[in-house]
Every structure is written in C-alpha cells, then in structure tokens.
Amino acid sequence: MLKKIIQAVIVFLSLILLWQIVVWIFKFPPYILPGPWLVLKSFQHEALLIGTQSIPTIIETLMGLLIGCLMGITAALIMVLFRPLRWWLLPILLISQAIPTFAIAPLLVIWFGYGMASKIATTVIMLFFPVTSAFYDGLSRTPTGYLDLANTMHISRWRTLWSIRIPAALPALASGIRVATAFAPIGAIIGEWVGASKGLGFLMLNANARMQIALMFACLITLVIFSLLLYFIVDKLLQLAIRWQP
Amino acid sequence: MMNNHNHQNAPSLHIRNLTLRYGENTLFNNLSFTLEASKCSCLLGPSGVGKSTLLRFIAGLTTGCQQNADMQIHASDHLPINNRIAYMAQTDLLMPWLSVLDNVLIGYRLRGELRKDKHHRLRAIELLGAVGLQDSLEKKPEELSGGMRQRAALARTLLENKPIVLMDEPFSALDAITKLHLQELAAELLQNKTVLLITHDPLEALRLGHYVYVMSGQPATLGQPITPQGEPARNLTDSAILTLQGELLLQLEQAQLC
Numbered sequence: 001m002l003k004k005i006i007q008a009v010i011v012f013l014s015l016i017l018l019w020q021i022v023v024w025i026f027k028f029p030p031y032i033l034p035g036p037w038l039v040l041k042s043f044q045h046e047a048l049l050i051g052t053q054s055i056p057t058i059i060e061t062l063m064g065l066l067i068g069c070l071m072g073i074t075a076a077l078i079m080v081l082f083r084p085l086r087w088w089l090l091p092i093l094l095i096s097q098a099i100p101t102f103a104i105a106p107l108l109v110i111w112f113g114y115g116m117a118s119k120i121a122t123t124v125i126m127l128f129f130p131v132t133s134a135f136y137d138g139l140s141r142t143p144t145g146y147l148d149l150a151n152t153m154h155i156s157r158w159r160t161l162w163s164i165r166i167p168a169a170l171p172a173l174a175s176g177i178r179v180a181t182a183f184a185p186i187g188a189i190i191g192e193w194v195g196a197s198k199g200l201g202f203l204m205l206n207a208n209a210r211m212q213i214a215l216m217f218a219c220l221i222t223l224v225i226f227s228l229l230l231y232f233i234v235d236k237l238l239q240l241a242i243r244w245q246p
Numbered sequence: 247m248m249n250n251h252n253h254q255n256a257p258s259l260h261i262r263n264l265t266l267r268y269g270e271n272t273l274f275n276n277l278s279f280t281l282e283a284s285k286c287s288c289l290l291g292p293s294g295v296g297k298s299t300l301l302r303f304i305a306g307l308t309t310g311c312q313q314n315a316d317m318q319i320h321a322s323d324h325l326p327i328n329n330r331i332a333y334m335a336q337t338d339l340l341m342p343w344l345s346v347l348d349n350v351l352i353g354y355r356l357r358g359e360l361r362k363d364k365h366h367r368l369r370a371i372e373l374l375g376a377v378g379l380q381d382s383l384e385k386k387p388e389e390l391s392g393g394m395r396q397r398a399a400l401a402r403t404l405l406e407n408k409p410i411v412l413m414d415e416p417f418s419a420l421d422a423i424t425k426l427h428l429q430e431l432a433a434e435l436l437q438n439k440t441v442l443l444i445t446h447d448p449l450e451a452l453r454l455g456h457y458v459y460v461m462s463g464q465p466a467t468l469g470q471p472i473t474p475q476g477e478p479a480r481n482l483t484d485s486a487i488l489t490l491q492g493e494l495l496l497q498l499e500q501a502q503l504c
Binding site: 143145146148149150151152153154155156159160163164167168170242243244 | 302305306307329331332333335337339341342343352353355356357358386388406
C-alpha cells in the first residue's frame, strides 16, 4: 500500500517537473501554458470558488453514477429474464451509444433544463451501457457446471438467478461499474459545457473565455483528483463487497 | 455410518433403446444399459466416445443431442428418477462466495428446506467431519486445497441423500495420494447407493466399481463388464486387481483403435 502511494507521488511529482521544464524551455506565456507555480497560486486565490463550483459537479457525478448503475443493472436483468425483450432493448441500447454524447447534450438541456437534471441525464446516458453490457455478459456466462448442479438439485429458475447467476456475475458487474466510474465525471463536465450556470465545467469555460488559463488548469487538476479519488473509493468498495473476484 | 441416513432403497436403473444423435453423428444406437441397484458401475472409454453425454442424459441435463422418442429410462421400483439423483462433476463447483458449510447445504438452502428442518445443518456438519473438513466449515473455498475442495463437493453430493449418484470424473484433477484417500472415502460413503462413476483411471474403476464397463466405437457400445472381487475400496496391492488392470488397459487400447 505504502509502496503504491510512494509510486503515485513520484509519478505526480515527475509530471509536474516535466510540465515546469516544458514551460522553461519553450517559454510559453501564461495565457498559453501557465507553469505549475501559477496554477498553485490560482488554487490558493480561487480556493473558495473552485470548492463551491466543485459541489454541483460532484453531486451530478455521484447521482449520474448511481442512477446509471441502477439502470444498467435493471436493463441487464430485464434482458436475461425476458429473452424476447432482449432483441427490442439491445438496438435501443446500441443507438444510445452510437449518438455522440456531445450531440445529444444540448437536447438534454432543452428537455431537462439548465439545472443538475440535464447533467445527470448526460452522465447516465454515457455510462449505463458499459454497466448493462458487463452485467449482461456476466449473467449470460454463468459457469454451466453451476447451472447443472442447480438443475439436478431442482432449484427454481428464480432462486438460481438470485442465488447463483447474480453472485457469479458480480465480478463482471464490478468491471462495468469501474468503467462507469471512470466515465462519470466526464459525463457531468460535458453536460456543464453545453449549458450550465454552475459547476467545474462551467467555471472552466468561463476561465477559458477570460484567458484565465491558470484557473482552468486548477479546475482540471481538481477534476482529475476527484476522478481518481472516486475511482479509488469505488474500486476499494467493490473489492470489499466482492471478495471472491479474481 | 453415514448411510444410516439414507432411508430410500437404491433402485436399479434401466435404460432401453437409447439413440442419441449429435448433428450427423450417432453417439448411441439403441443402447441398453443397467445400473445395478446399490452397486457402483464404472464407465471407461476414449475421450469423446459419449460417456459424459450418457451421464448427463441420465441426470436429465442438456446434452445438445437429439434423442429417439421410443427410448425408456426407468427405475426398478417404477418411481420417478429425476428427483432421486445426486450429481458430482469433475470440478468441485463450489460457489466462491459461500462458506464450505453453506456450499454443502446449497441444495437445501435454495430449495427453502433449511428453515423448516434444522436437522440438515447438523447432518452437513457431520458429513463434513466424515470427510475431514470439520475445521473448515466457515472457510471460503479459495482457502482450501484441491483435495479439500473435492471432499467438500463429495459431502455436498452425499448430503443430498439421493439413492442414485452420478459422478463424472470426480477425482481426475487430484494428485495421486489425495485421489487414493478420496476413493476410500467415497467407497465408504457411497455404500448402498446406485452409482455411475465415469473415470479415465482404470485402477480407480477397479478399486471402486462392482461393474467396470468400457465404452467404445461409434455409435458407442458397452462391452461385458469386468466384475472385480471383494468390496470397494479394494487394496491397491491386490494382485488380482493389478491383473485386471492389465486386462482393462488392453481393452481400452482396443477401444481407442475402434
């Protein structure tokens, strides 16, 4: 654990050093590429602003992740339980992924308004497919030996699903949730870029328009830290919940 | 001692005129076969000849084959067979999210029979003791060795308390010494049950089987069974067993050439 933390710190510091070296060598003006020191100062001055603007983004991400996962799990279960429905549901799922999120995000703002709902919707659309796909895959690949055992033991279809197929599919679902966790902040930010009055994405756009590139970098780093932290927490929780996963 | 719990008399099982086709291939053509009551019948033969398919057919599991409508499968007591079968596969099939005890009790738990009758839990603990896993009740399968896992699978099969037991290469993945110990345990605990044991190991068949069949050809047929003397598990150093092993190996070699 300590080794991993040390590794992460070394990687982080090396990246900052590389960044500073690039700024020194190419002598970029601060409105093109500010150095780490300027960004740090921006953090210091705008801490309150960044902090308050982070809250809506965090809420949107977490709500989007929660709803997206629940919808993904439900869709996968529906496809497994009602096989004929699968042929109707699968094209809808694929279409939802074929349409670029950027293209549909303005529509979502029109439908759900400038508030959090449209950002949560963007996030949900982005990530419920990986969850559905991973969980459905897991549910379809229950080891045949388990099913044979359930058959010879005369265990009902529902009990087999609940007590054998779902637990056996949990490691696959966990992979889907991990992918979704990595996507979730991106979904929220895209939603905010398209139309918002608050949030980190909104702040980044504003900072960009005013050439406050250091602030933009500060927002970006905040977002990266939040994303990593979220992934780390979700990953640990999944590991704790599904101890038997390979 | 464990067999005292078996209140059902083990019937013999008769299969008559079974034809199974897999695509263009005919696996069995009018195959007739009897599993003698309260005896262990072992089935050997080349890979892919249809041993496991036959076992799966008897167990009522999917075989992916077409079967003829006029075949018959019935027990000597004319009672239905499908709820009187316990099945043990090559892999232990222990669920990694359950403890050893819960794995052994899985059938009762998932049929909702555990709450009604606490007796099953006690019997599971007793059986796990008989297979030497009394100290591993709450352990997860990943904490056990291959041999211990297969012992737990044996306990699960026996706890189902069915008169007919179908075993598909249950000990094939184990090392030689563990295999010998498990064979002795199985012979003791499977007494008075009608058993079909599929194996690739001639010595295992001769130690455990009352009837040892070799399946060969396409469509597959069964030869006259070898009937080793004495009760299982027979002694490895018994010269009669070793002679039969040679004979059986020759039969298997011929079966391979068919």
